[in-house]
Amino acid sequence: MGTLYYTGQELLEDKKRGKFRGRLSYRDTNNKRRYITRTLNATGKRAANAELAAWRQEKEREHSESLDRSGGISLPVADTPISDYVSQYIDAKERTKAIEPSTISSYRDSLRYIAATFSETRIKDLQPIDAEKWIAELVKEDRSPSTIGKAFRLLKMVLNNAIATGVIDKNPLSLVKPPKRVNKKQGINALDETALAELLDKLSLLELSPVTVAAYIALNTGIRRGEVCGLQWRDIDADNRVIWIRRSIGLGKGGAYIKQPKTDKARDVVLPDTLLEVLEQWQEKQRQTFADNMASLNPNSFILGDALGYYHPDRLSKDWASLTKMLGTRGTEGRRLSFHDLRHTWATLALAHGMDVKTVSSNLGHANAAMTLNVYASADPDAKRRAAGIVECLMRCDQSTNR
Template structure:
């Protein structure tokens, strides 16, 4: 594949300060700005030099006035010099240690604004796994055998399959870029299989029927708190935990009957922040069912009462905008519930009520999302519609991840097949001998 030019601008000019006024070539390129500061929440107080993700650098060369006299000759000299500099620039990259190459890849994409802060944090965690094994190995010497041995070593060290998969995925992306840039002839990660996510990982599952009964009974008598509202949203819409925490009242259309999912909560180290949803398909609208509508109306009234006690009432100037900016699962001071707090409160509830999944394991908050999908599909809802509500771009993701494995459901499926088979004419049954024949002719399978 053709690589992008290292030098993004090139031109010539006369060096008028010198007596002979020779031609001069200029090559310009961009590098990450070390002074860059990401846009803060609220008022932007950054200085001008802190706003640019990248800054320009340049190299210059004065051409020999004896051999480069005309503009055409200067353009030819510039092209030859640029090609030479390009080769040297990329040759240095190929000799760069794999670990450093990976870090530069992350920094480059971050500087270009292509990555969320939470993604950058995850990438750096995975990069540490790469650095532990490839801190000195030149990028050009990385091969498939080495990648496979590294992956197997991570598995042997007892790392979770998902952790190993993330590290391998990052290295694969970096190597793909290296192929595009000409630093590798092919991707050494191709053909190296990630560990099965099923090994050592708790299976995604839905709540058991008895647990659902206990949960819904508890919710029926619960106050209109942020936590109870979050649980209702999860089990009735299948929204992700971060999407629930980031939901604002301006995104809830109680008149039109829709929830507009436009943001999620991300995490960068120990800091939580509002960000765009997981992917393009995650930005979506969900229909509000009558029961969920009642829950949201009650929650809204509780928030309005809390505001009124502090002197803010409907009809006052700026009230609607201020109310719309509040988080549904949050406080009247403008703060939101973090996924960590939500998980902690859910764990306490699950332990107190004995809420488990269909395999008898304590249910997580994320299992409410699986429960929504399982209930919707088992009730005959269109899978494409369920996938749309969940924010899945592929229907197969919904089917593979969220169909239930309950014994009752499997037995029901077998019964349905038996019923369908009874509608067909029975085949002629001939008793078989021990040698697999009916005594008249060999059986032809």
């Protein structure tokens, strides 16, 4: 047969489904290793190996015939297997640094679900019915609507790219819808005013530490976990009573890294006097800790970090979970308070006490005020009662005027 195109083969056991899968590897035009997989019919290992060998011979023959038809030229892009095309798309985005490493990592997670079904299907052959069967299979495997939705959106986006580059004429996923997301956590688990006061009382009895200072920052500003971890002392403008949000700590394939805030631009949030007092006390304590480790606290030092760098967002979440378990703090939904719920608490109370939505949106770092309203419009349980009272008052005033 000459030089083999598929340079490797593996037999994979899918224990969850009780089946075997075959995997072949080859090198693309950039000499990068690629894979195609196939679910085998055989139930025994020996028979599965034989079926895998036969499939490999079949794929070698198909490749040889395609080269004969094209005069030795590689397959057209439209004949590329879907999983390969998606993988190449992600690789290109990663090389050009067009998107964040955390997004690349998420794409690669979703690629697994695409490759499991579409490792052999060519881009030009994909039909809406194929996508519907794919989604049905993922639902059958008990994948969450969120997981399915991410994989669906990635594939749809890549196919739109294929249209833009002239590979295909239309997107078959335009006629397909993923399953609706089910909100397992009903409502926003914020703190009401009474619970917030109780939490602040409990925090005041504790020694200042990275996790307690982080809680004070989140409760007073509403900024995100990664943004809290990314704060440096130079971001504190005590004279003008503002905090500058200039960076965030993101999570990617290689671990945590420093990135731009979510909206890719710096913003300022108000620095309340009570928070300033906490930060001043913490700065003195941190300065002593640095000195004990033969280091100097400087404007570029991370507020929650140590002499080696920033406070890892995952560590913050774990430390906060341990603290709330000890304190027994729960939100309006009855669940134990997550660190992100502190952000929800700031936003719901700010809106409930009349802060305009544009200001709230700016503090939160939302792209626009509509996003803020979509998330928090119904978060305040007393909002409807207050609204009804306002309307009733207006109507009574109008009736009194007309008499």
